[in-house]
Amino acid sequence: MNAVPSQHQRVLSGMRPTGRLHLGHYHGVLKNWIKLQHEYDCFFFVADWHALTTHYDEPQNINAHVWEMVIDWLAAGVNPNAAKLFIQSKVPEHAELHVLLSMCTPLGWLERVPSYKDQQEKLKERDLATYGFLGYPLLQSADILIYKAGMVPVGEDQVAHVELTREVARRFNFLYGREPDFEEKAEAAIKGMGKKNAKLYRELRRRYQEEGDEAGLREGQALVDGNANLSLGDRDRLFGYLEGGGRVILPEPQALLTKASKMPGLDGQKMSKSYHNTIALRDDPKDVAQRLRTMPTDPARVRRNDPGDPANCPVWQLHEVYSDDEVKAWVQEGCKAASIGCLDCKQPVVDAVLTELSPIQERAREYAENAHLVRSIIAEGSEAARDVARDTMDEVREVMGISYR
Numbered sequence: 001m002n003a004v005p006s007q008h009q010r011v012l013s014g015m016r017p018t019g020r021l022h023l024g025h026y027h028g029v030l031k032n033w034i035k036l037q038h039e040y041d042c043f044f045f046v047a048d049w050h051a052l053t054t055h056y057d058e059p060q061n062i063n064a065h066v067w068e069m070v071i072d073w074l075a076a077g078v079n080p081n082a083a084k085l086f087i088q089s090k091v092p093e094h095a096e097l098h099v100l101l102s103m104c105t106p107l108g109w110l111e112r113v114p115s116y117k118d119q120q121e122k123l124k125e126r127d128l129a130t131y132g133f134l135g136y137p138l139l140q141s142a143d144i145l146i147y148k149a150g151m152v153p154v155g156e157d158q159v160a161h162v163e164l165t166r167e168v169a170r171r172f173n174f175l176y177g178r179e180p181d182f183e184e185k186a187e188a189a190i191k192g193m194g195k196k197n198a199k200l201y202r203e204l205r206r207r208y209q210e211e212g213d214e215a216g217l218r219e220g221q222a223l224v225d226g227n228a229n230l231s232l233g234d235r236d237r238l239f240g241y242l243e244g245g246g247r248v249i250l251p252e253p254q255a256l257l258t259k260a261s262k263m264p265g266l267d268g269q270k271m272s273k274s275y276h277n278t279i280a281l282r283d284d285p286k287d288v289a290q291r292l293r294t295m296p297t298d299p300a301r302v303r304r305n306d307p308g309d310p311a312n313c314p315v316w317q318l319h320e321v322y323s324d325d326e327v328k329a330w331v332q333e334g335c336k337a338a339s340i341g342c343l344d345c346k347q348p349v350v351d352a353v354l355t356e357l358s359p360i361q362e363r364a365r366e367y368a369e370n371a372h373l374v375r376s377i378i379a380e381g382s383e384a385a386r387d388v389a390r391d392t393m394d395e396v397r398e399v400m401g402i403s404y405r
Helices: 023-036 048-055 059-076 093-102 107-111 114-122 131-145 156-176 182-191 195-211 214-225 232-243 285-293 314-322 325-337 342-368 371-399
Strands: 010-015 041-046 083-087 151-154 254-257
Touching: 010 023, 010 131, 023 041, 023 059, 023 151, 041 059, 041 371, 048 059, 048 131, 059 083, 059 342, 059 371, 083 371, 093 131, 093 371, 107 131, 107 156, 114 131, 114 156, 131 156, 151 156, 156 254, 182 195, 182 232, 195 214, 195 232, 214 232, 285 342, 314 325, 314 342, 325 342, 342 371
Parallel strands: 010 041, 010 151, 041 083, 151 254
Antiparallel strands: none
16 A cells, blocks of 8 residues: 655545535535544645536536535635635646546546446436546546545545545556666665664565565654655655555545435435425525424324324434434433424424524625635635645656656
8 A cells, every 4th residue: 555644644625516505515524624624734625627527518507606615615614724725627737637647547447436327327317428427537536646635535435436546546656656767766765864764664664575564564654754854756765665666656545434424304315405405504594494393294293192203203313413312312202202292393403403504604694795705715725726736747747758848
């Protein structure tokens, strides 16, 4: 497994622009981003090119959807001072790396990505027999590798995309990491570590390559990573040399598994715009309260004094998200004994949802009224992201023989 040094301990995540976000997005993605931004070097981007892979015939909605979504990011607590927020197409290096990776990525790798056939089945009404749709997993790989991101937060259904990215990086490093004088440069870099560290590196390398000692590999990676005397190029060489390969140009990322969102929709299904069962972060509080109060409940409770079972009620799923143990115990007892009515049961959920949305909506109003600030945040984030992407592309062009000076 290729090492991901500490300077590349970055988190990369993106969302297609779908306009205003709902509570499913907040609980499923944004709350995780807010946590990660304080722990890692985070890059969060609007995947506008990805939107075109399935909706290339509806470009008129993308611009408005981008800015509405960014406002919701900021209102939810994603902090531009703690993470880089940018738009994919504002960093054209994504596209350049995608093109270059496509030169050496086997076609079969893309055809076997599980979501390729799944999405074709789900979106039968759309013409997805396009190169862009076939190649979108490789564009995702370019999104990750351009920043040498060490971790990518995904649900279980997206792990295959990270695995593809790892394979693409491994193949790229195999093809282009073997410099003609790789071993000589690696040996020179070892000497530059200092006598004591050089001896330890060689021992750890031997332990891993001859005995398969994973602890030796990790110790060796930490030793290289912590040596301030090494240039970035020499570090990349020593990571590869440690494992018996070539120079690590594009580190293999790891999937950072996130818990599946438990946020149910108003009908008990997963909250999704396609099911028309959402509560948007900026919905009017009166409308939110009304829709929650009119949610369907356990069909067994036809009359007020009919006992019910919370397990058969969509409202209970919301209690599992929003209510503490005391309220949940009250709901369980009251519903089964018919000592509380359905409106009584819903009220704690109504109060909790409105309390959660109130500060988000207040911040959203401020950002919506200051479009210049929102655009400035994205412009600065895009430029910062592009600085990193340019450095990666300089390296990629050089090893591929297309760096002309």
